[in-house]
Amino acid sequence: MIEDRLSKIGTHDHNTVNNVLSEIKQRNRRVNNIIIHGVTESTSENREERISHDTQVIKDIFKTCVVKSEDVSITKVVRAGAFDKEKEKRPIIATLNRPEIKAELFRNAGKLRDSSHKDVRISNDLTKMERETEKNCTSR
Secondary structure: OHHHHHHOOOHHHHHHHHHHHHHHHHHHHHOOEEEEEOOOOOOOOOHHHHHHHHHHHHHHHHHHOOOOHHHOOEEEEEEOOOOOOOOOOOOEEEEEOOHHHHHHHHHHHHHHHHOOOOOOEEEEOOOHHHHHHHHHHHOO
16 A cells, blocks of 8 residues: 555655655664663673673663563663674663663663663664764754
8 A cells, every 4th residue: 555655656755755664664673672882791602601691781780770670571682793802892782572661771770870880871772863863963
């Protein structure tokens, strides 16, 4: 149905509509994601051990931020970029089970400053367009 309507509009408008639809899809995919910066990476060569380490650190961060652990389900944990023993702190992209958990984490993130995670920073997983918009807003 949408495809039928798209075929009736001009090429420029068609590209604009496709870009908007793509942006919406990307935002929906990232709605439950957080990015965690400042977590020292495990030096293990074993990928599963590194993921287990990162998952445990994330659970500890949630505990520090007083997010009830029984409510939290971390469905995916990935480090951004390729593994390199020389790099100590690649960002972690974590996917949570519900956006409410993410909101609670952000509300209580200030508690990290007075903990062993004082160097940890948490942010939303933004699309390229959102990052560019934020950059433009802060550079003014």
